[in-house]
Each structure stands twice: as C-alpha cells, then as structure tokens.
Amino acid sequence: xxxxxxxxxxxxxxxxxxxxxxxxxxxxxxxxxxxxxxxxxxxxxxxxxxxxxxxxxxxxxxxxxxxxxxxxxxxxxxxxxxxxxxxxxxxxxxxxxxxxxxxxxxxxxxxxxxxxxxxxxxxxxxxxxxxxxxxxxxxxxxxxxxxxxxxxxxxxxxxxxxxxxxxxxxxxxxxxxxxxxxxxxxxxxxxxxxxxxxxxxxxxxxxxxxxxxxxxxxxxxxxxxxxxxxxxxxxxxxxxxxxxxxxxxxxxxxxxxxxxxxxxxxxxxxxxxxxxxxxxxxxxxxxxxxxxxxxxxxxxxxxxxxxxxxxxxxxxxxxxxx
Amino acid sequence: xxxxxxxxxxxxxxxxxxxxxxxxxxxxxxxxxxxxxxxxxxxxxxxxxxxxxxxxxxxxxxxxxxxxxxxxxxxxxxxxxxxxxxxxxxxxxxxxxxxxxxxxxxxxxxxxxxxxxxxxxxxxxxxxxxxxxxxxxxxxxxxxxxxxxxxxxxxxxxxxxxxxxxxxxxxxxxxxxxxxxxxxxxxxxxxxxxxxxxxxxxxxxxxxxxxxxxxxxxxxxxxxxxxxxxxxxxxxxxxxxxxxxxxxxxxxxxxxxxxxxxxxxxxxxxxxxxxxxxxxxxxxxxxxxxxxxxxxxxxxxxxxxxxxxxxxxxxxxxxxxxxxxxxxxxxxxxxxxxxxxxxxxxxxxxxxxxxxxxxxxxxxxxxxxxxxxxxxxxxxxxxxxxxxxxxxxxxxxxxxxxxxxxxxxxxxxxxxxxxxxxxxxxxxxxxxxxxxxxxxxxxxxxxxxxxxxxxxxxxxxxxxxxxxxxxxxxxxxxxxxxxxxxxxxxxxxxxxxxxxxxxxxxxxxxxxxxxxxxxxxxxxxxxxxxxxxxxxxxxxxxxxxxxxxxxxxxxxxxxxxxxxxxxxxxxxxxxxxxxxxxxxxxxxxxxxxxxxxxxxxxxxxxxxxxxxxxxxx
Numbered sequence: 001x002x003x004x005x006x007x008x009x010x011x012x013x014x015x016x017x018x019x020x021x022x023x024x025x026x027x028x029x030x031x032x033x034x035x036x037x038x039x040x041x042x043x044x045x046x047x048x049x050x051x052x053x054x055x056x057x058x059x060x061x062x063x064x065x066x067x068x069x070x071x072x073x074x075x076x077x078x079x080x081x082x083x084x085x086x087x088x089x090x091x092x093x094x095x096x097x098x099x100x101x102x103x104x105x106x107x108x109x110x111x112x113x114x115x116x117x118x119x120x121x122x123x124x125x126x127x128x129x130x131x132x133x134x135x136x137x138x139x140x141x142x143x144x145x146x147x148x149x150x151x152x153x154x155x156x157x158x159x160x161x162x163x164x165x166x167x168x169x170x171x172x173x174x175x176x177x178x179x180x181x182x183x184x185x186x187x188x189x190x191x192x193x194x195x196x197x198x199x200x201x202x203x204x205x206x207x208x209x210x211x212x213x214x215x216x217x218x219x220x221x222x223x224x225x226x227x228x229x230x231x232x233x234x235x236x237x238x239x240x241x242x243x244x245x246x247x248x249x250x251x252x253x254x255x256x257x258x259x260x261x262x263x264x265x266x267x268x269x270x271x272x273x274x275x276x277x278x279x280x281x282x283x284x285x286x287x288x289x290x291x292x293x294x295x296x297x298x299x300x301x302x303x304x305x306x307x308x309x310x311x312x313x314x315x316x317x318x319x320x321x322x
Numbered sequence: 323x324x325x326x327x328x329x330x331x332x333x334x335x336x337x338x339x340x341x342x343x344x345x346x347x348x349x350x351x352x353x354x355x356x357x358x359x360x361x362x363x364x365x366x367x368x369x370x371x372x373x374x375x376x377x378x379x380x381x382x383x384x385x386x387x388x389x390x391x392x393x394x395x396x397x398x399x400x401x402x403x404x405x406x407x408x409x410x411x412x413x414x415x416x417x418x419x420x421x422x423x424x425x426x427x428x429x430x431x432x433x434x435x436x437x438x439x440x441x442x443x444x445x446x447x448x449x450x451x452x453x454x455x456x457x458x459x460x461x462x463x464x465x466x467x468x469x470x471x472x473x474x475x476x477x478x479x480x481x482x483x484x485x486x487x488x489x490x491x492x493x494x495x496x497x498x499x500x501x502x503x504x505x506x507x508x509x510x511x512x513x514x515x516x517x518x519x520x521x522x523x524x525x526x527x528x529x530x531x532x533x534x535x536x537x538x539x540x541x542x543x544x545x546x547x548x549x550x551x552x553x554x555x556x557x558x559x560x561x562x563x564x565x566x567x568x569x570x571x572x573x574x575x576x577x578x579x580x581x582x583x584x585x586x587x588x589x590x591x592x593x594x595x596x597x598x599x600x601x602x603x604x605x606x607x608x609x610x611x612x613x614x615x616x617x618x619x620x621x622x623x624x625x626x627x628x629x630x631x632x633x634x635x636x637x638x639x640x641x642x643x644x645x646x647x648x649x650x651x652x653x654x655x656x657x658x659x660x661x662x663x664x665x666x667x668x669x670x671x672x673x674x675x676x677x678x679x680x681x682x683x684x685x686x687x688x689x690x691x692x693x694x695x696x697x698x699x700x701x702x703x704x705x706x707x708x709x710x711x712x713x714x715x716x717x718x719x720x721x722x723x724x725x726x727x728x729x730x731x732x733x734x735x736x737x738x739x740x741x742x743x744x745x746x747x748x749x750x751x752x753x754x755x756x757x758x759x760x761x762x763x764x765x766x767x768x769x770x771x772x773x774x775x776x777x778x779x780x781x782x783x784x785x786x787x788x789x790x791x792x793x794x795x796x797x798x799x800x801x802x803x804x805x806x807x808x809x810x811x812x813x814x815x816x817x818x819x820x821x822x823x824x825x826x827x828x829x830x831x832x833x834x835x836x837x838x839x840x841x842x843x844x845x846x847x848x849x850x851x852x853x854x855x856x857x858x859x860x861x862x863x864x865x866x867x868x869x870x871x872x873x874x875x876x877x878x879x880x881x882x883x884x885x886x887x888x889x890x891x892x893x894x895x896x897x898x899x900x901x902x903x904x905x906x907x908x909x910x911x912x913x914x915x916x917x918x919x920x921x922x923x924x925x926x927x928x929x930x931x932x933x934x935x936x937x938x939x
Contacts, residue, residue, distance in 0.1 A: 038809035048844055050493050087407065091559065095578045136333060158623045165623040166616060167580050171398070171607045174575055270612050272579030280404055280612075285806075 003313075007306065014302040021298045022075075022291065026068050029287055036060070036084050036285045058084060071291060081288035083281070089288045092277060093296075097259065099168060100266070100273035103189065104258045107196040115201050116247070119208025120240060126213060134205065141202030146195060150268035153191045164188050166270030192269045196262055207250070211243035218242075245316050252308025256301035260293075371434045375446055381464030382446060383593045388920050390596050391937025396605040397918065398627045399930065400617050405610035406582065409565070409573060410556040411534045412481075413491035422582060422608060425933070426567040427534035430459055430478065435927025438725040438830050439882075440528050444473060444535060444568065444591070454523040454880045457531065461514040466589045467537050469566045475516045480538035482508040482518075484545050490552045498834070499530055501877075523878045525885060526833045537566045570601045570934040582608045592934050602937035621913065628929055629913045633779075634710045639913050647917065653910035654925040655714055655722035657829040660780070661902040662699070662771075662787060664692060664820050666849040668861060677816040681765050686819070690749040692900040697735065697742040698790045705906050708782045712911060716904040719835075719896040721827045723925040726886055728893040742794055759795030768797035769819035772811075775802035780822050783905065787822070812847050822905070823847070829926055832889045833877050839892070840873060841866045848901040865899045868892075 035041075037054055055061050059070060074081055080089035122131045157163035164170065168188050169181075176184060215221065216239055224234045254261075263275025270276070274293065281289035313319050372387040401418045408414060411423030430445035442448075444465060449458045465473040486496050487505055499505055506520040506527060520527050544555045556565065562573040570592070571584035584606040592600045609625065611617045614632060621629040631639050631650070643650055664686040667677045678686065685691045701715035717734030720727050750762030759767040771788065773780040781802050788798040798820075811818045825845075828834040837843040841862055842851060849866065862870075869892055876888040896902065912929050914921060920936050923929040930936065 035806040035810060038806040041809050041813050050497065053493075087558070092578075132329065136336075154619060158619050161623065165620045165625055166611075167609075169577065169580065171396070171581055171583055171605075171609075173577075267612060270579075270616050272577070276579060276612060277404075 003310065007310075010302075010306050010309075017302065018295070018298055022072065022295060023068070025294045026071065026287075026291060027064070029285060029290055030064055030067065032285070036287070071288070075291075075295065080292045083289045084284060084286045089292050092289065093274070093292060096272060096274045096277050099271065100259055100262065100275065103192060103196070103266070103271065103273060104262050106189065106193055107200065107262075108254050108258070110193070110197050111200045111204050115204035116208050116244075118201075119205045120212055120235075122205065122209045123212035123216065124235065131209075138202040138205050141198045142206070144199070146199055147264045147268050149198070150192070150195045150265050153195060154268060157191060163191055168272055192262070192265050192271055195265050195269075204247075204250070208243065208247060211246055212239060215239045215243045241315075245312065248312045248315055249308045251311060252304040252306070255304030255307055256297070259300055260297045368436055370437050370439065371441060373441075375442070375462065377463075378593065378597055381466075381591065382462035383591055384443075384462075385593050385595065385597075386600070386932075386935050387595065388932070388935050390594050390598075391602045391920060391935065392939070393598075393602050393937070394604050395602075395938035396607055397603050397930070397933070397936065398607045398609060398625060400609040400611050400620065400626050400628070402611055402613060402617060405579060406558060406576070408557045409560065409576075410491065410553070412485050412495075412536060413553045415492050415494075424534065424569070425571045425584060425606070426565060426569045426573065427536070428568045429532040429534050430461070431529075431532045433529070433532070433830060433926060435922070435924045435931040438926050440532070443532075448528070448531065450528070450880070455520050457518040457520075457528065458511070459516050459518070459531065461516075462591065463514055465568070465591050467566045467568060468572055468587050468589050470589070471537070471539055471566075473535065473537075473568060474513050475510045477535050477538045478516045479508055479510050480542065481533065481536040485536055485541070485552075486533065488545070488549075490545060490549050495530075495533060499527065523880060525877055525880050526831050529831055535568065537568075540566045571606045574605070579610055581610060584608075590934065594935065601934035603933070606933065627915045627918065631911045631913050633712055633908075636712045636911055637710060643913075647915055648913045649916050651912045651914060651921075651923040651929065653912065653923050653928070655907045656910045657721040657723050657827040658824055658907065659716060659719075659721055659827050659902075659904055660783070660822065660824040660906055661716075661904045662695070662820060662822050663848045663902050664695075665816070665818050666863070666901065667816055669851075671816070678819065681761070681763075682769055682819060685761060685767060685769075688749050689899060690745040691751075692903065694742040694745040694794060695791060696900050696903045697738045697745070698794050699787055699903065699905070700737040700790055701734075701906055702737075704783055704786055708779055708786070709906065709908055713906045713908040716907045717897060718893050718904065719839075719902065720832055720889065720893055721829060722907055723829045724827065724832070725830060725882075725926075726832050726889040728890040728897075730890075731893055731897050737790075739793060746794065753795040757795050758797065766797065767795070768799070770799045770801055771820045771822065772801050772803055772808060772818055773822040774805035774808050776805065777802075780824075784822055813844070813850070816850060816852075832892070833873070836873055836877070839869050841870050865895050868895055
C-alpha cells in the first residue's frame with residue numbers, strides 16, 4: 001500500500017476519535033456548574049440588560065446540543081469563536097503558540113541531542129562509575145516534580161539576581177539590537193529550559209540505556225562479535241539501530257506534547273505560553289478557548305502518532321503498513 | 323561492598339549540598355510586634371490636593387504645587403491575571419482594562435485623592451443651577467490631544483451623546499447614569515462650555531461627569547460603522563501609534579501575558595512649579611503576572627517598584643524594610659466589605675415550595691437572633707488570626723475608607739456572649755442540658771453556612787464563626803462550595819441559609835450600592851425578590867422600606883453634608899437590623915522603592931494617583 005493511502009486511512013480513522021474527544025470535553029465543561037457570567041452577576045454595577053446581552057453573545061441561552069452543533073459547525077469552518085472577554089480565540093492562540101513552540105522545541109532538540117548519546121554511553125559503560133553517576137542524576141531528574149523544581153530555580157533567580165524572574169523578554173526589548181535580543185531571550189529561557197530539559201532528559205536517557213542493554217544481550221550481537229566485526233560496527237551499525245526503534249515511537253508522543261507538555265513549568269515561570277492561557281481559561285469556563293486548545297491537543301496527538309509510525313517504517317524495513 | 327558505601331555517602335553528601343543551598347535566613351520577628359508598627363505608617367497628608375489653574379503659552383494648565391523633580395526613568399508596576407482585554411476604555415469591562423485605559427484618557431473631573439471631593443481635570447469649573455438639575459461645565463482652553471488637535475466641547479458632547487447614550491462599549495456606565503430610566507441630556511453652549519441636564523435632581527451625577535472623554539475626530543468614523551466596530555476598535559492588537567490620547571502616558575508596546583509599556587505624553591496638560599510639562603517619568607511599565615507569589619518574587623528580584631503586600635507577607639516585608647530599598651505605606655482600610663448574611667426570604671418558588679424552611683425562616687427573621695449572632699462573633703480574633711493583623715473589624719455598611727462612613731458606628735462593639743444569650747432568651751430560645759440551642763417550639767437550631775471554596779480567608783473565617791456560634795448552642799454546618807454554584811444559589815435558586823460573602827464597595831458614592839440596598843435590587847441578596855415579587859412587594863419589611871426611602875432621598879439631595887446625614891441614617895438602620903453582619907475589612911499596604919519621590923499614597927487614590935509628578939532621585 002502506498003504511503004499516501006496509508007496516511008489517508010489514518011486521517012479517516014482519526015475523525016471519529018476527534019468527534020468523541022470534542023463531545024466528551026464539551027459536555028464535561030458545560031455540565032460542570034461553572035457559570036462564565038457569575039463574576040458579572042455579583043458586580044453591583046452590571047445591569048440586568050447587560051447580563052442578558054452577554055448571555056446571548058456567548059450563546060448561553062441556547063439548549064446544550066445546539067451550543068455544541070454551533071461550536072462544531074464553526075470549528076469545521078476554521079472559526080474558533082470568541083473568548084468570554086470578546087477577543088477571537090484564534091488571535092489569542094496565535095500570540096501564544098510560537099512562544100510555547102520556542103520553549104518546547106529547544107527542549108526536545110536538546111534532550112534528544114544529549115539523551116541518546118548519554119544513554120548509549122551509559123549502556124556501554126554498564127555498572128561502571130560513569131553509568132552509576134549518570135543513573136544518580138537521572139533518578140533525581142525523574143523523581144523531582146516539575147513545579148517544585150521550577151520553584152526552586154525561581155527562588156535561586158530571585159536570591160542571586162542572575163536570572164530574570166519569569167517572562168520571555170525585558171521591558172526594553174524593542175530597543176535592543178539583534179544580539180541583545182537574542183541574549184535577552186536566552187537569558188529568560190535558560191531556567192524554564194533547564195527544568196524541562198532535566199526532566200525529559202532523565203526518562204529519555206533511561207529508555208535508551210535500557211533498550212541498548214537488551215539488544216546487546218541478544219544472539220545476533222554475540223554472532224556479530226563472534227565473526228570478528230570491529231566493536232564500533234557491532235554497536236553503531238547493529239545494536240544502536242535496533243535499540244532506537246522504540247525511541248522513534250516516542251517522537252510521536254513528544255510531538256503531541258509540543259504544545260501542552262510544558263503547562264506547569266510555564267505557569268510557574270509566568271512564561272507567556274499556551275499552558276498559562278488554557279489554565280486561566282479553564283478556571284473561567286471560557287469554553288471556546290478551552291475547546292480549541294483541547295482539540296489542538298487531540299489533533300497533535302493523532303498527527304504525532306502518525307509521524308511516529310511513518311518514521312518507524314523508514315528506520316525499520318520490517319514494519320509494514322497493512 | 324566498600325564501593326557501595328562510598329556511593330551512598332556521596333549521594334547523601336550531594337543531597338545535603340542541594341538542600342542547604344535552599345535554606346535562607348528568612349526568619350522574622352513575632353507578627354504581633356509588627357502589627358503595632360503598622361499604625362506608625364499611616365501617613366498624614368494635606369487635607370486637599372493643592373493645585374492652580376494658570377494660563378501659560380496660550381494653554382490653561384493645571385499647575386501642581388509639589389516638589390520640583392527630575393525628568394527621566396521608569397516606574398514598574400504589575401497587574402495580576404490575564405492582562406488587559408482592550409485599551410478602549412469605553413468598552414472596558416474589567417478592572418485591569420479600565421485602569422490601564424484610564425492612564426491614557428482623562429475625564430473632565432477627577433477625585434481629590436485626599437478628601438474625595440470632585441476636582442477639575444480637563445475641565446476648569448462646573449456650575450450647578452439653583453434647581454440642581456443643570457450642570458454647566460467649562461473646559462480648560464488650549465488643551466491638546468496627543469496628535470495636536472484641540473480638546474473642545476465637541477469631544478465631550480460626542481462622548482456623552484454618541485458613545486455613552488448610544489450604547490457603544492460597556493453599557494454599565496450608561497445604566498448607572500439613568501434616573502428612573504431617563505438619561506441626562508447634553509448640549510454644547512460654546513467651544514469650551516457644555517451643559518448637562520438631569521431629568522430630576524440626581525446627586526451622584528456630578529461624580530459621574532468624570533467619564534473619560536473621547537477624541538471625536540478619531541472615533542466619529544468608527545462609531546458611524548456601528549457598535550461592533552467600535553467595541554473592537556483600539557483593542558489589544560492595535561498598533562500603539564494609532565492611539566490619540568489625553569492622559570499622562572501613551573501606550574508604547576503591549577506584549578501579551580508579559581507587560582504593557584507606556585511612554586510619556588509630551589502634550590500633557592499638567593505642569594510643575596517651574597512650568598515644566600509633566601510627567602517626569604519617561605516610561606510606565608505594567609507587568610502582567612499570574613499570581614500573588616510571582617508578584618512578590620518579581621518585586622524581590624527588583625523588577626517591580628510597587629507591590630501590594632498581603633496578609634502574612636506584611637510582617638516579613640516590615641521586618642526587612644530597614645535594610646532595604648523600599649518603604650512600606652499603609653493606605654488604611656480598603657473599600658471592600660466581607661459579611662455574614664442570613665436568608666430572610668419568606669416567599670415560595672413557582673412550585674409553591676418555600677425557598678427557606680419555614681422553621682428557619684422564623685429564626686432568621688428574628689432580629690434578636692441576628693443580633694445574638696452579631697454579638698457572638700469575635701471580629702478581633704478573625705483579624706489577628708486570619709488576616710495576620712492586616713485588617714480592621716467592620717461594623718458598617720459603608721467601608722471604613724468611605725467619606726460617608728458613619729463614624730459613630732465604626733467602632734462597633736466587642737464580642738459579648740452574655741448579651742447574645744440574653745437576646746436569644748428573650749425570643750424564647752433555650753438550651754438543653756447538652757448545651758444545644760432550641761427555638762421556642764423545641765426545634766434544634768441547625769443551619770448551613772456557605773462560602774466560596776478556594777477563598778482561604780473566607781474558609782478560615784467560616785470555621786471561626788462556626789466555633790463562635792457553637793458557644794451559643796447553634797449547630798452550624800459549614801460548607802464551602804464552588805463560587806459559581808454559590809452565585810447560582812444567591813441570584814437564582816435562593817435555597818441557602820447563611821453565607822459569608824464579600825462585595826466591592828465605593829468609598830465615594832453610597833448610591834453605587836443601590837443595587838444591593840433597594841428592596842427590588844438585583845443584588846438585594848439577603849431578601850432577593852424574583853421578578854414577580856419585585857412588582858408587588860407585599861412583604862416589605864419596615865426597615866427595608868426605610869432604606870428604600872433613604873436611598874431615593876440620598877440620590878436626589880445635593881450637597882455633601884445633607885447627603886451624609888441621610889447615609890448615616892441608613893448605616894444606623896443596617897447596624898440595628900443586621901441584614902448583613904459585617905466582619906472585617908483588609909488594609910491596603912504597599913511597598914514602594916524609596917528612590918521614587920513625591921509619593922503621596924492615599925486610601926482613595928492609591929499609590930500612583932499623582933503619577934505625573936512622581937520622579938526618581
């Protein structure tokens with residue numbers, strides 16, 4: 001089967017999944033007793049007419065299923081609706097998504113560039129001091145909750161004054177030259193990247209190490225060594241290539257986490273990304289905003305899985321696409 | 323084996339190294355000591371703002387009489403939450419948007435930050451005719467928008483007749499101006515004079531003339547395109563160059579979820595004693611922070627210059643003040659109120675069922691019962707424990723910072739269990755041998771007390787009140803519930819017994835609380851009447867009727883002294899009848915860097931009411 005047909009099939013498969021996800025999320029949010037207008041209702045300055053107008057504007061006067069159909073229809077047309085405060089949801093997402101992608105993108109590139117070699121290195125030096133030391137650090141990395149680690153680093157930034165406390169750019173950013181700008185962004189990104197990097201590095205390195213150790217035990221490696229292949233070739237041509245297969249599947253999940261994976265860290269560091277926006281939206285039951293981000297999350301997961309599978313096919317000829 | 327021990331020691335050592343770096347000498351003195359010191363921070367200021375209106379270079383400037391400062395520098399402030407939704411102040415529905423918009427657009431009048439009187443801004447004077455219905459406003463001559471066009475009565479007339487009356491933007495400013503549904507009229511007399519006429523005498527209107535004036539030459543083409551277009555105009559995605567403003571600072575940059583940067587308006591209409599055009603500061607930056615903790619961190623990291631200090635933090639900041647570069651200002655009581663209220667509703671819902679159990683109705687409508695609860699609550703204990711001393715007990719319907727506060731009631735009373743018990747006894751309540759309170763028909767006194775979950779302050783207060791009322795033998799089931807659900811009960815289903823709630827108040831205009839106090843008001847929560855009930859209000863309580871009358875009279879009486887008497891009476895009635903049992907009000911405390919001069923923080927104006935004359939030494 002050609003690869004395009006396969007992709008098409010997967011996309012068609014994804015449609016019912018997305019519909020179910022949207023149904024569940026829509027009704028859970030709507031049936032929860034959160035009223036987007038409750039703040040207004042308790043404000044002495046807001047008149048009854050204003051309240052009614054708001055209700056109509058947000059479509060809260062319609063029955064639930066009609067609200068869903070209206071939302072679904074608009075979503076298909078690419079119209080994500082307006083948030084409770086009246087701005088276009090797509091505008092709000094547009095201003096935040098690049099920031100989140102910048103953060104998670106850097107983190108993913110860094111972790112893969114460092115994690116895979118480190119995993120190989122640890123596996124090759126199995127039970128030697130180097131492996132032990134790496135294990136200690138990765139265990140710590142896996143054990144620390146991300147928000148706590150982020151808070152610690154934030155306190156560190158405040159006490160030393162070496163790093164800015166949250167945000168992405170300084171207030172005089174627009175007056176800086178290009179190098180100043182790059183430095184300013186790196187300066188602000190350093191701590192959040194460090195948090196996410198340490199955490200995801202740990203699991204990636206552990207996985208790679210485990211996979212490679214399994215492969216190194218297998219018969220064909222013994223055979224390769226027995227027939228006198230140079231050790232380099234045994235490891236990098238045969239062992240690593242086989243050990244990397246499960247990691248390719250992981251890429252799919254990493255892709256899904258591109259937009260939503262950093263929410264906690266973003267919140268602690270007051271990073272102007274998607275996570276903070278969505279968290280605030282959930283608290284206020286800003287349904288269009290929450291739905292848009294949930295749907296983006298679901299779509300990213302579907303696409304991520306697809307990418308993972310295709311990549312797997314490329315690196316492992318044994319995988320078929322039936 | 324030996325190797326393994328070495329590893330373990332290494333790991334432990336590493337951990338100790340990690341954790342010690344987190345320790346910090348952050349301990350501070352006992353809180354009670356610090357509460358005392360707070361009194362010293364209450365600053366004495368002039369009784370009124372000192373300024374002159376003088377003509378200079380063909381323009382009528384306001385001349386500030388404060389110290390002459392230096393030009394340049396940046397002041398960094400912050401706002402908690404999502405940041406502004408719009409910079410169009412006429413469409414601002416939330417506090418952040420309207421305060422940021424307020425820096426760019428001024429009104430004809432403003433409030434004297436020291437005594438709350440109405441003082442001129444874009445206007446020079448206002449004259450009210452003998453009938454008390456016509457307000458003749460004279461604008462200062464030669465004032466300019468930031469694009470150089472003159473500010474005239476055309477702009478005022480356009481703002482009022484087109485934007486406000488036409489229902490553009492946020493309509494709540496229009497709603498509060500209406501007297502019995504009729505809006506005042508506005509007409510141009512000459513280039514600098516406009517005349518407003520209210521259909522009846524309407525005292526709060528003078529203060530309402532402080533609405534922000536819009537530049538007609540920019541906004542007229544927008545309003546012509548309709549309300550939708552106007553409401554989108556000057557939103558958060560607008561190019562900052564497009565703003566035409568009258569205030570001290572103009573938007574320079576808005577970075578979503580990070581900050582709003584303002585730069586000074588060179589054409590501002592206030593000067594100092596040396597005839598320099600203010601403001602002194604080059605830039606005013608407002609950081610958008612997600613929560614209180616981050617705000618504190620940003621202040622400690624030196625990024626912010628002003629920090630509202632809350633509860634427990636006050637003690638720490640106070641103790642560190644001496645060796646720091648900031649000063650603590652105590653602005654006095656905030657204008658919000660927190661109260662306990664019983665549901666006095668005796669009506670039935672559409673299905674013919676009582677909103678409140680008839681047995682409980684009798685208790686809640688018994689004045690002695692409410693008074694007993696009032697006397698059983700230990701407010702001092704609440705203030706010292708929940709607010710860490712950063713608050714004051716509250717007894718009056720107008721907040722402690724209100725210029726209409728009835729000072730005779732402000733000190734209230736102490737907790738008095740004996741009196742409370744006597745009051746209950748006189749209404750026939752008795753306690754059995756186990757100490758449980760029964761009413762005169764033998765029913766056990768038990769009710770549910772609710773508040774919004776997540777508000778830690780109110781949750782702890784609920785527990786304390788429950789303890790206090792247990793001393794009277796009442797069984798209180800304290801139940802914090804989701805804010806939205808609570809509001810649903812308060813405004814819709816009305817099935818609640820008692821609540822702890824808060825309302826924002828106004829320190830300047832009691833009539834802003836009309837929605838709460840009129841017996842037909844939509845926030846008359848202690849006895850809320852649904853639509854039908856509101857039309858034929860047959861079960862109006864005598865004191866509800868009195869308050870109705872006082873509010874109607876208060877709105878149609880001119881002159882502060884005359885109105886003060888009326889609003890004193892209403893506070894007395896509320897005090898005597900306890901529809902709301904007021905609990906406490908927090909103090910507004912700010913930490914501000916000492917490098918800023920000309921600071922005069924006040925309860926009514928906040929820290930930056932005179933931002934144009936604040937400078938850096």
